[in-house]
Amino acid sequence: MSQDVLSFEEALERFDPVLGFEVHVELNTRTKMFDAAPNVFGDEPNTNTTPVSLGLPGVLPVVNGKAVESAIKLGLALNCSIAEKCHFARKNYFYPDTPKNFQTSQFDEPIAYEGYLDLELEDGTEFRVEIERAHMEEDAGKLTHMGGDAGRIQNAQYSLVDYNRAGVPLIEIVTKPIEGAGERAPELARAYVAAIREIVKNLGISDARMERGNVRCDANVSLMPKGATEFGTRSETKNVNSLRAVERTVRYEIQRHAAVLSAGEKVTQETRFWHEDTRSTTAGRPKSDADDYRYFPEPDLVPVVTTAEWIEEIRATLPEPPAERRKRLKADWGYSDEEFRDVVNAGVLDQIEQTIAAGATAAVARKWWMGEIARLAKQREVEIAELPVTPAHVVELDGLISEGKINDKLAKKVLGFVVEGEGTPAEVVEARGLAVVSDDGALSTAVDDAMAQMPDVVEKIKGGKVQAVGALIGPVMKATRGQADAGRVRQIILEKLGVQG
Numbered sequence: 127m128s129q130d131v132l133s134f135e136e137a138l139e140r141f142d143p144v145l146g147f148e149v150h151v152e153l154n155t156r157t158k159m160f161d162a163a164p165n166v167f168g169d170e171p172n173t174n175t176t177p178v179s180l181g182l183p184g185v186l187p188v189v190n191g192k193a194v195e196s197a198i199k200l201g202l203a204l205n206c207s208i209a210e211k212c213h214f215a216r217k218n219y220f221y222p223d224t225p226k227n228f229q230t231s232q233f234d235e236p237i238a239y240e241g242y243l244d245l246e247l248e249d250g251t252e253f254r255v256e257i258e259r260a261h262m263e264e265d266a267g268k269l270t271h272m273g274g275d276a277g278r279i280q281n282a283q284y285s286l287v288d289y290n291r292a293g294v295p296l297i298e299i300v301t302k303p304i305e306g307a308g309e310r311a312p313e314l315a316r317a318y319v320a321a322i323r324e325i326v327k328n329l330g331i332s333d334a335r336m337e338r339g340n341v342r343c344d345a346n347v348s349l350m351p352k353g354a355t356e357f358g359t360r361s362e363t364k365n366v367n368s369l370r371a372v373e374r375t376v377r378y379e380i381q382r383h384a385a386v387l388s389a390g391e392k393v394t395q396e397t398r399f400w401h402e403d404t405r406s407t408t409a410g411r412p413k414s415d416a417d418d419y420r421y422f423p424e425p426d427l428v429p430v431v432t433t434a435e436w437i438e439e440i441r442a443t444l445p446e447p448p449a450e451r452r453k454r455l456k457a458d459w460g461y462s463d464e465e466f467r468d469v470v471n472a473g474v475l476d477q478i479e480q481t482i483a484a485g486a487t488a489a490v491a492r493k494w495w496m497g498e499i500a501r502l503a504k505q506r507e508v509e510i511a512e513l514p515v516t517p518a519h520v521v522e523l524d525g526l527i528s529e530g531k532i533n534d535k536l537a538k539k540v541l542g543f544v545v546e547g548e549g550t551p552a553e554v555v556e557a558r559g560l561a562v563v564s565d566d567g568a569l570s571t572a573v574d575d576a577m578a579q580m581p582d583v584v585e586k587i588k589g590g591k592v593q594a595v596g597a598l599i600g601p602v603m604k605a606t607r608g609q610a611d612a613g614r615v616r617q618i619i620l621e622k623l624g625v626q627g
């Protein structure tokens with residue numbers, strides 16, 4: 127028996143990984159792919175069904191036009207060609223999650239084919255992933271195995287089936303084999319799935335919540351000895367449903383394949399499952415490329431025909447692609463690579479864009495969102511987006527500073543109260559009396575007190591050491607709870623002592 131895994135470094139010294147991804151995206155259409163049953167997550171089991179989604183005899187499916195439109199949108203976003211005419215096909219298999227005993231899918235005529243997606247990697251380089259096809263199909267029902275360990279079928283006593291998910295529209299995106307990623311293979315896997323998730327969210331065609339299975343990835347991995355050109359045997363880890371898990375799955379499978387091959391053994395072509403608890407995969411079922419699903423054209427559905435006008439109409443509605451938008455914003459704002467990456471990671475691109483649109487400079491917007499607001503979010507252990515601070519608040523705050531009503535220190539205090547839900551910055555300043563004190567009467571008294579407490583400092587200033595003024599400003603600020611206008615305080619002190627600034 128070979129050892130379980132080789133170190134990642136050693137694996138890559140000996141082998142080149144080849145990857146391939148099949149990503150399933152659940153669409154957020156109101157109804158299912160072929161019937162009017164509601165497409166809603168989390169409802170009472172088996173309430174969102176019709177005779178069609180239950181596969182009862184004598185029913186006729188009808189294609190969901192909105193789902194076709196979503197598929198075309200996604201195809202265009204993935205730089206694919208769109209088929210002028212395509213059929214649905216029956217993929218026959220017997221399993222209780224599919225009430226019809228076949229899945230309505232597409233086979234040799236996918237709606238979208240031959241595209242690509244350019245990924246941004248962490249080191250700033252771009253990596254192009256070629257897309258083989260994106261086809262329409264329907265989801266299966268959900269099985270829950272009871273009485274075994276951790277919901278697995280092994281040792282289970284019985285299984286429950288929920289057909290609410292049966293018939294939910296899916297698009298499956300299949301890549302061509304991806305070569306040349308080398309040690310960046312795990313990162314690439316994560317970046318690819320993250321990009322698909324971002325695109326479908328941006329297109330508005332899916333809720334894109336991986337924890338709900340809206341986006342799930344089958345990760346194919348194989349290795350070939352360095353310098354070889356013929357692909358090795360692949361494993362296919364099914365339904366990986368978090369970005370972190372996708373990255374870890376690819377890393378683990380590279381290490382596992384390397385151990386098998388290094389021991390002179392053969393990799394088995396099979397499906398596998400990722401386990402977060404053990405951070406490893408286990409074997410599912412053997413799977414050959416010639417698995418016979420007895421595909422044949424679905425006789426109950428007419429072909430989907432897409433006219434050039436329709437495709438152009440849809441293309442005109444597409445939002446700016448997320449990656450292009452990022453490039454544009456980075457250039458517009460003049461942030462450094464690192465500053466921009468931090469902004470993206472903090473999830474405040476929209477907020478900063480809106481803050482700038484509402485009149486703040488790029489530097490001011492970044493200063494507040496990535497500074498005090500980020501700090502308040504961290505302190506409360508929430509995402510910045512969950513705080514009740516808006517771009518309009520930041521612009522208002524900045525305006526109060528420019529007018530000299532508040533200083534930076536007070537502005538931070540004000541934000542704290544805005545986050546507490548006390549209103550807009552101007553309202554907080556008003557209600558809490560937080561404006562800078564530049565009223566000479568109040569400041570004069572505080573200055574007199576400070577000078578009385580520090581006669582030695584007063585002497586120094588009189589003797590020409592003007593920079594000693596700072597020692598008096600501190601106590602004045604304290605006495606006014608940070609609300610004194612420091613510049614004005616300095617002037618008052620110098621006037622009182624008859625010294626030129």
Ligand code: ADP
Pocket residue numbers: 144145146147148300301302303304346347348349357358359360362415
């Ligand atoms: P299946 O559904 O039977 O797994 P698909 O063609 O839908 O087949 O998907 C197979 C995926 O695996 C594709 O992304 C393909 O590019 C990729 N792939 C094919 N051969 C290899 C290989 N030797 N190593 C890694 N990935 C591969």
Ligand code: MG
Pocket residue numbers: 148
């Ligand atoms: Mg497949």
